[in-house]
Amino acid sequence: MNQIKSPNTKPATLQDQIFVLHQIGQILGTTTDLEDALNQILEQACLRLNMSIATVSLLQEETGQVSIDVAYGLSQDEIERGRYNVGEGITGKVVESGKSVIVPRINSEPMFLNRTGAHGNENEPTSFVCVPISLSQRVVGTLSVDVPYVGDAPLQDTVRLVTIAAVMIAQSVAAHQRARSEQKQLVDENERLKSELRQRFQPDNLIGNSRAMQEVCELIQQVAPSDATVMLRGESGTGKELVADAIHYNSLRASQNFVKVHVAALPESLIESELFGHEKGAFTGANRSKEGRFEKANGGTIFLDEIGELAPVIQVKLLRVLQNREVERLGSNTPKPIDVRIIAATHVDLEQAVANGTFREDLFYRLNVFPVFNPALRDRKSDIVQLADHFLEKYGNHHNSKMLRISTPAIDMMMSYHWPGNVRELENCIERAVILSNDGVVHGHHLPPSLQTADATNTPVSGSLESLMKAYEQEVFIEALKNSRGNVAKAARTLGTTTRIMAYRIQKLDINPKQFKELK
Numbered sequence: 471m472n473q474i475k476s477p478n479t480k481p482a483t484l485q486d487q488i489f490v491l492h493q494i495g496q497i498l499g500t501t502t503d504l505e506d507a508l509n510q511i512l513e514q515a516c517l518r519l520n521m522s523i524a525t526v527s528l529l530q531e532e533t534g535q536v537s538i539d540v541a542y543g544l545s546q547d548e549i550e551r552g553r554y555n556v557g558e559g560i561t562g563k564v565v566e567s568g569k570s571v572i573v574p575r576i577n578s579e580p581m582f583l584n585r586t587g588a589h590g591n592e593n594e595p596t597s598f599v600c601v602p603i604s605l606s607q608r609v610v611g612t613l614s615v616d617v618p619y620v621g622d623a624p625l626q627d628t629v630r631l632v633t634i635a636a637v638m639i640a641q642s643v644a645a646h647q648r649a650r651s652e653q654k655q656l657v658d659e660n661e662r663l664k665s666e667l668r669q670r671f672q673p674d675n676l677i678g679n680s681r682a683m684q685e686v687c688e689l690i691q692q693v694a695p696s697d698a699t700v701m702l703r704g705e706s707g708t709g710k711e712l713v714a715d716a717i718h719y720n721s722l723r724a725s726q727n728f729v730k731v732h733v734a735a736l737p738e739s740l741i742e743s744e745l746f747g748h749e750k751g752a753f754t755g756a757n758r759s760k761e762g763r764f765e766k767a768n769g770g771t772i773f774l775d776e777i778g779e780l781a782p783v784i785q786v787k788l789l790r791v792l793q794n795r796e797v798e799r800l801g802s803n804t805p806k807p808i809d810v811r812i813i814a815a816t817h818v819d820l821e822q823a824v825a826n827g828t829f830r831e832d833l834f835y836r837l838n839v840f841p842v843f844n845p846a847l848r849d850r851k852s853d854i855v856q857l858a859d860h861f862l863e864k865y866g867n868h869h870n871s872k873m874l875r876i877s878t879p880a881i882d883m884m885m886s887y888h889w890p891g892n893v894r895e896l897e898n899c900i901e902r903a904v905i906l907s908n909d910g911v912v913h914g915h916h917l918p919p920s921l922q923t924a925d926a927t928n929t930p931v932s933g934s935l936e937s938l939m940k941a942y943e944q945e946v947f948i949e950a951l952k953n954s955r956g957n958v959a960k961a962a963r964t965l966g967t968t969t970r971i972m973a974y975r976i977q978k979l980d981i982n983p984k985q986f987k988e989l990k
Contacts, residue, residue: 486518486519487519487627487631489518490514490515490518490519490631490635491631491634491635491638493511493514493518494511494514494635494638494639495638497510497511497514498511498638498639498642504642504643504645505539505540507639507642508526508539508540508639509540509542511635511639512524512525512526512540512541512542513542515542515615515635516542516543516615519615519617519628519631520617520618521543521615521616521617522543522596522616522617522618523541523542523543523544523588523589523615523616524541524542524543524613524614524615524616525538525540525541525542525544525552525612525613525614525615526538526539526540526541526603526611526612526613526639526643527539527552527554527561527611527612527614528603528610528611528643529556529565529609529610529611531651532654534555534556535553535554535555535556536553536554536555536556536561536562536565536611536612537552537553537554538552538553538586539611543588543616544586544588545588548586548587548588549586551585551586551587552585552586553585554583554585558583559581559582559583559585560573560579560581560582560583560598560600560614561600561612561614563581564600564601564602564609564612565602565609565611565612568602568604568607568609569602570599570600570601570602570629570632570633571599571600572597572598572599572625572629573597573598573599573600574597574619574622574625575595575596575597575619576589576595576596576597576598576616577595577596579598582598589616594618595618595619596616596617596618596619597616597617597618597619597625597628598614598615598616599614599615599617599625599628599629599632600612600613600614601613601614601629601632601633601636602636603636603639603640603643604636604640605640605641605643605644610640610643610644611643612636613632613635613636613639614632615628615632676690676709676712676713676716677853677856677857677860678850678853678856678857679852679853679856680845680850680851680852680853682845682849682850683845683850683853686713686842686843686844686845689840689842690713690716690717690720690842691720693717693840693842694716694717694718694720694721695720695721695722696721697721697722697723697811698839698840699792699811699812699813699814699836699837699839699840700714700717700812700813700814700839700840700841700842701777701814701815701816701837701838701839701840701841701842702714702813702814702815702816702841702842702844703815703816703817703820703841703842703843703844704817704843704844704845704846705817705844705846705892706817706891706892706894707847707891707892707893707894707895708844708845708846708847708892708893709844709892709893710775710815710844711730711773711775711815713842713844714730714773714775714813714815715728717771717813718770718771718773718811718813721771721811723769723770723771723811726769726770726771727766727767727768727769727770727771728767728770728771728773729763729764729766729767729770729771729772729773730772730773730775731744731745731763731772731773731774731775732775732776733774733775733776733777733779733780734775734776734779738781741780741781741784742783742784742787742800743756743760743762743800744762744763745762745763745764745784745787745788746762746764746787746791746797746798746799746800747759747760747761747762747764747765747797747799747800748760748762748799748800748801748802749799749800749801749802750801751801752799752800752801752802753800753801756800756801759799761799762797762799764791764797764808764810765797765806765808767808767810768808768809768810769809769810770810770811771810771811771812771813772810772811772812772813773813773814773815774812774813774814774815775814775815776815776816776817776818777814777815777816777837778816778817778818778820778823778829779818780829782828782830785829785830785833786830788833789830789832789833789836791808792812792833792836792837793836795807795808795809795810796808812837814837820834820838821834846889846892847889847892847893847895847896848888848889851885854884854885854889854896855876855881855884855885857893857896857897858876858881858884858896858900859876861896861897861900861901862875862876862900862904862912865900865901865904865905866904868901869901869904869905871904871905871907871910872910873904873907873910873911873912874910874911874953875910875911875912875952876903876911876912877911877912877913877914877945877948877949877952878945878948879913879914879945879948880903880912880913880914880916880917882914883914883917883921884896884899884917884921887920887921899917899918899921900912902916902917902918903916903917911949911953913945913949914945940979943975943979944979944981946965947961947965947972947975947976947979947981948981948986950962950964950965951976951981951983951986952986954986955986955987956983956984956985956986956987957983958972958973958976958983959972961983
């Protein structure tokens with residue numbers, strides 16, 4: 471609480487008023503922090519001009535209320551109570567009307583609400599002066615003061631002085647409000663982005679309805695709210711990083727940092743410094759101290775991808791971090807406590823690596839607290855079409871291509887393929903096909919050569935030219951009928967032939983156009 475001096479009933483002299491206005495100009499010109507500047511200004515006014523209380527109240531656009539922002543002579547609790555609706559009390563009236571108000575005697579004015587409970591003294595009559603702080607004919611707040619009542623004439627002098635002061639601080643107050651508004655927008659935008667991330671990585675949004683994927687989602691929902699260390703197992707390209715995202719953004723640490731470390735991508739000479747940080751001079755080229763990834767993730771989650779690639783010396787240090795929950799920078803003997811949740815991932819058979827002596831057994835058990843196995847795409851083939859449709863929409867938007875669908879022969883090829891690269895390979899195939907397609911449809915010939923094999927397409931190793939041409943002709947007619955919703959005449963026009971020839975060919979190929987009428 472600011473110290474309240476004993477009121478002096480002697481009116482302030484003109485010299486005092488000029489001195490305070492000069493001080494206000496100097497403070498505004500040299501102090502960058504508006505709140506600090508206003509505190510200094512109000513203090514100078516009260517000490518030099520016989521004022522017991524001085525307040526700056528601002529109109530809060532988000533709430534529509536007028537609340538005390540800075541005050542001299544009020545406690546923090548009293549400041550918190552100083553809130554008014556526009557038009558309510560003297561302060562609200564000044565904001566509403568844009569005109570100054572003088573209350574000669576606070577105790578005898580019913581409109582003076584004294585919401586802070588700090589104004590007025592029955593033994594010493596107190597006056598209240600409130601003037602608007604305006605910018606471009608818009609009231610943004612008020613400047614008000616309490617002064618001992620010594621007659622009406624000195625109050626007019628006080629109004630002129632306070633009005634000049636309000637004009638001087640108006641620009642700074644407006645800048646302060648803009649900064650607050652921008653800060654609020656940044657906070658709101660940050661929350662919106664975090665909300666989008668949380669929604670994006672909801673377990674239910676992991677694509678796939680196969681039993682294998684349902685089990686993964688169930689495990690995510692079980693482990694996400696805890697702080698348990700998670701080990702993600704599975705082949706490369708199965709989406710382990712996406713599962714790590716889902717775990718973090720559905721955890722209690724979702725609002726904290728999520729630091730990802732791709733171990734295999736870091737040079738062995740730098741990985742220790744990257745993970746644990748270093749002090750200045752710890753090694754050649756260490757010109758400054760640097761915090762490691764574990765320190766950056768403090769309070770949040772760290773994702774260690776390809777943990778099986780860690781060198782033995784780094785495994786020892788990581789084990790110490792897991793055991794003691796503290797890190798020690800290179801070149802330092804002072805451990806730093808950390809609070810980090812660890813999610814690790816690997817495609818390596820860690821049990822075999824432990825047996826071979828390339829991975830520490832004690833570290834394995836520390837990391838393998840809650841294992842989650844990501845299924846290979848060949849083990850969840852029922853998800854292939856759903857995944858392909860998702861990537862079709864994603865890359866159609868990315869490349870500004872209006873993609874309609876994937877042809878039946880192309881789907882058959884994808885379903886027959888063994889997908890050694892898993893979901894990542896499927897994604898790359900669809901992106902390639904989107905780029906190659908010129909009719910909004912992914913055809914079999916748009917897929918990579920690796921899918922064009924006899925095993926992938928169910929095509930006989932040996933076959934006549936006639937049978938191969940028949941298969942291609944069948945695909946062309948089926949696609950035309952799909953695009954025309956089974957309308958033979960429209961399909962014929964698309965292919966540049968007659969309805970009669972079209973009908974003859976599809977009958978010969980045993981194609982029923984009616985089956986395509988309900989396709990969307």
